[in-house]
Amino acid sequence: MSAPLAHLRDVGDLDEGRVHALFDTTDVMAQVLERPVKRVPALQGFTVATLFFEDSTRTRLSFERAARAQSADVMTFAKGGTSLSKGESLYDTVATLAALHVDAFVVRHPAAGAPHQVARWTDAKVVNAGDGRHAHPTQALLDAYAYRAAGGRPFDATKVVILGDVAHSRVARSNAALWAMLGAEVVLCGPPTLLPPALAALPGVTLEHDVERALEGAHAVMPLRLQRERMDAARIASMAAYARHYQLDAARLALADPGAFVLHPGPMNRDVEIEGAVADGPRSLVTAQVAAGLPVRMAVLYHLLVGKEAA
Amino acid sequence: MTGPHERILLRGARWVSAHADEGVHDLVLAGGRIEGATPDGPVDREVDATGLVGTAAFVDPHVHLRDPGFEAKEDLASGLAAAAAGGYGTVVSMANTDPVIDDPDLVRSLRERAAALPGARLRPAAALTMGLEGTRLSDAAGLVEAGAVLLTDDGIPVANAEVMRRAAEWAAALDVPIQTHSEDPDLRADGVMHEGEVSERLGLPGNPAAAEAVMVYRDAEIARTTGARVHIAHVTTRAALEVIAFFKARGAPVTCEVTPHHLTLDHTALADYDPIVKVAPPLRTPDDVAALREAVASGLVDCIGTDHAPHTRSEKRMDLLTAPFGIANLEVSVPLLYERFVASGDWPLARLLELLQDGPARVLGWDAPRLEVGAPADVVLLDLETPRPVDPATQRSKAAFGPWDGEVLRGWPMRTFVAGREVFARTP
Numbered sequence: 001m002s003a004p005l006a007h008l009r010d011v012g013d014l015d016e017g018r019v020h021a022l023f024d025t026t027d028v029m030a031q032v033l034e035r036p037v038k039r040v041p042a043l044q045g046f047t048v049a050t051l052f053f054e055d056s057t058r059t060r061l062s063f064e065r066a067a068r069a070q071s072a073d074v075m076t077f078a079k080g081g082t083s084l085s086k087g088e089s090l091y092d093t094v095a096t097l098a099a100l101h102v103d104a105f106v107v108r109h110p111a112a113g114a115p116h117q118v119a120r121w122t123d124a125k126v127v128n129a130g131d132g133r134h135a136h137p138t139q140a141l142l143d144a145y146a147y148r149a150a151g152g153r154p155f156d157a158t159k160v161v162i163l164g165d166v167a168h169s170r171v172a173r174s175n176a177a178l179w180a181m182l183g184a185e186v187v188l189c190g191p192p193t194l195l196p197p198a199l200a201a202l203p204g205v206t207l208e209h210d211v212e213r214a215l216e217g218a219h220a221v222m223p224l225r226l227q228r229e230r231m232d233a234a235r236i237a238s239m240a241a242y243a244r245h246y247q248l249d250a251a252r253l254a255l256a257d258p259g260a261f262v263l264h265p266g267p268m269n270r271d272v273e274i275e276g277a278v279a280d281g282p283r284s285l286v287t288a289q290v291a292a293g294l295p296v297r298m299a300v301l302y303h304l305l306v307g308k309e310a311a
Numbered sequence: 312m313t314g315p316h317e318r319i320l321l322r323g324a325r326w327v328s329a330h331a332d333e334g335v336h337d338l339v340l341a342g343g344r345i346e347g348a349t350p351d352g353p354v355d356r357e358v359d360a361t362g363l364v365g366t367a368a369f370v371d372p373h374v375h376l377r378d379p380g381f382e383a384k385e386d387l388a389s390g391l392a393a394a395a396a397g398g399y400g401t402v403v404s405m406a407n408t409d410p411v412i413d414d415p416d417l418v419r420s421l422r423e424r425a426a427a428l429p430g431a432r433l434r435p436a437a438a439l440t441m442g443l444e445g446t447r448l449s450d451a452a453g454l455v456e457a458g459a460v461l462l463t464d465d466g467i468p469v470a471n472a473e474v475m476r477r478a479a480e481w482a483a484a485l486d487v488p489i490q491t492h493s494e495d496p497d498l499r500a501d502g503v504m505h506e507g508e509v510s511e512r513l514g515l516p517g518n519p520a521a522a523e524a525v526m527v528y529r530d531a532e533i534a535r536t537t538g539a540r541v542h543i544a545h546v547t548t549r550a551a552l553e554v555i556a557f558f559k560a561r562g563a564p565v566t567c568e569v570t571p572h573h574l575t576l577d578h579t580a581l582a583d584y585d586p587i588v589k590v591a592p593p594l595r596t597p598d599d600v601a602a603l604r605e606a607v608a609s610g611l612v613d614c615i616g617t618d619h620a621p622h623t624r625s626e627k628r629m630d631l632l633t634a635p636f637g638i639a640n641l642e643v644s645v646p647l648l649y650e651r652f653v654a655s656g657d658w659p660l661a662r663l664l665e666l667l668q669d670g671p672a673r674v675l676g677w678d679a680p681r682l683e684v685g686a687p688a689d690v691v692l693l694d695l696e697t698p699r700p701v702d703p704a705t706q707r708s709k710a711a712f713g714p715w716d717g718e719v720l721r722g723w724p725m726r727t728f729v730a731g732r733e734v735f736a737r738t739p
Contacts, residue, residue, distance in 0.1 A: 111631045112515045
């Protein structure tokens with residue numbers, strides 16, 4: 001049995017070997033979920049607390065199901081229903097909850113770095129379930145896992161294009177870090193106002209404003225959700241103009257490798273960042289991504305609380 | 312502070328200023344003033360200052376004492392005690408309190424309350440605009456009459472150039488300096504740290520260097536065209552320094568300060584996501600830090616302003632977007648600068664003294680503090696030899712925590728006297 005993972009605050013807490021081990025564990029978890037009784041005792045006696053300072057029912061339920069499917073106890077602290085809404089400091093909240101002998105915190109927060117802060121203040125394991133623009137490592141893991149499970153090329157022979165509002169996207173940052181760690185060629189593409197030049201300093205990453213050039217020969221394409229408020233912040237002229245220049249449509253997808261897969265972290269703005277027909281098309285992994293969420297999060301909790309090898 | 316003055320004999324210190332090393336002699340403080348090297352009457356108290364270096368107590372043109380309104384962060388008593396412990400004899404308090412110091416009666420009240428406290432002297436700044444709202448001018452003439460020594464909306468940049476121009480016209484006529492927090496509010500936007508590689512990696516909203524340079528240009532041009540003395544607070548970027556050099560070369564009445572934290576920390580300090588180093592303007596790149604150090608050495612920078620900005624521990628344990636901006640540093644600034652720049656051999660001691668004495672006095676239009684016979688007995692005794700760790704447990708500020716906790720430094724103030732009274736003594 002190898003050492004448990006210390007935390008999963010961002011992709012930097014992983015290395016390549018750990019990622020592949022996580023994928024192997026995910027395969028096992030996916031099999032568990034095919035059984036008539038979809039529960040193993042692996043995390044019996046552990047307590048997992050979801051600590052959501054930002055609404056995301058889907059992500060929260062996915063983590064809670066991942067804990068319960070391994071027989072862990074689950075506590076839920078969500079914004080609105082608890083003292084999280086009373087304006088106490090993050091530290092005070094965490095100190096109170098840590099006193100309940102939580103073994104792992106699953107943290108979603110609008111501010112980048114909140115999971116790092118929580119990890120400093122408790123002895124519990126911390127999983128980042130999305131912090132500001134910074135990181136969403138389980139999303140990146142499930143994206144890469146879905147690509148691998150669908151028969152994608154080896155990562156070190158893969159070109160992945162992350163397309164759109166990179167500036168504001170934690171999904172983009174975590175995927176860029178993860179796919180680069182796995183040896184893929186990572187291209188970040190978007191309009192100049194949504195693709196800060198300083199991102200070029202990320203290891204293994206190149207920037208490209210021209211979507212056609214970016215997509216040439218790509219094996220995985222990941223359009224990002226575009227939010228309407230980017231218009232008001234002088235980032236884009238209009239949603240329509242954005243779609244015209246950057247939407248992943250069938251014509252642009254044809255520039256990619258014929259076997260290219262399309263991934264979208266959801267929720268989608270159909271016909272804004274992605275053409276509806278592409279989202280529903282044969283190369284789309286959207287359904288597989290959703291399905292991968294649960295076994296990937298089961299594997300992550302298992303690696304944090306127990307260790308490396310498959311359950 | 313009231314009460315009779317003692318005649319205090321400081322024995323055996325080496326006396327220095329930015330311009331002279333007078334060597335070892337005794338110094339007598341009596342009646343609130345420097346009496347000379349020998350007592351002119353019975354000595355009430357002798358202080359053995361052998362091995363220490365004595366100089367005029369320092370002047371800080373930029374502190375936030377949070378009083379009135381935010382006394383959980385700091386109050387006059389704790390803030391002035393912290394200043395004294397930092398070797399400062401005089402501090403200029405910013406106006407961003409609650410209520411804002413935009414009324415002459417508030418200036419008077421601050422001065423009266425401070426005068427009754429043991430610690431550094433308080434010389435209040437007052438707001439440039441009512442409520443720091445950047446729209447209606449404060450009563451500059453009335454505020455100066457009440458004792459305000461500086462006009463500033465520090466903490467909030469004055470967005471409207473026309474308002475800044477008209478405020479500068481008043482300041483020029485009154486011969487009172489304006490201090491500006493020069494950051495373009497739209498470019499700065501919601502940035503919580505320097506915009507660059509580190510902010511992009513950390514996913515934190517960035518504040519670009521251009522936000523400072525463009526506003527410094529505007530404020531310096533207003534200084535040049537109105538004749539108002541404009542003091543640019545806490546300069547952080549190479550670009551802004553280039554703008555200041557441009558205007559100084561043309562004789563514009565512009566001065567500037569840098570803070571101890573911008574001289575010693577860069578934006579990589581945010582990598583651990585600790586709001587203790589969340590500060591406005593933000594910690595910049597290593598190249599900017601190098602530019603600040605060069606500008607200090609070359610004389611382009613007029614003085615050190617600490618921008619001592621205390622907050623409660625609890626506020627600094629909020630998330631990075633919510634936690635307030637500011638570093639509390641009054642008690643550590645002098646040893647920090649001494650250790651990093653003087654003990655290291657980068658600056659002569661005289662340069663540091665210039666930045667803490669003559670420079671701030673020039674910015675404020677005052678005579679440089681000097682330990683001459685008859686001058687106010689504002690004295691600090693420094694231990695330049697003994698290394699001591701930064702120890703929050705011994706600090707006077709309510710914000711007794713900071714980015715240098717535990718660092719071992721030399722150059723600690725051992726005793727501070729203001730108007731001939733001992734307002735600080737460090738346990739050896």
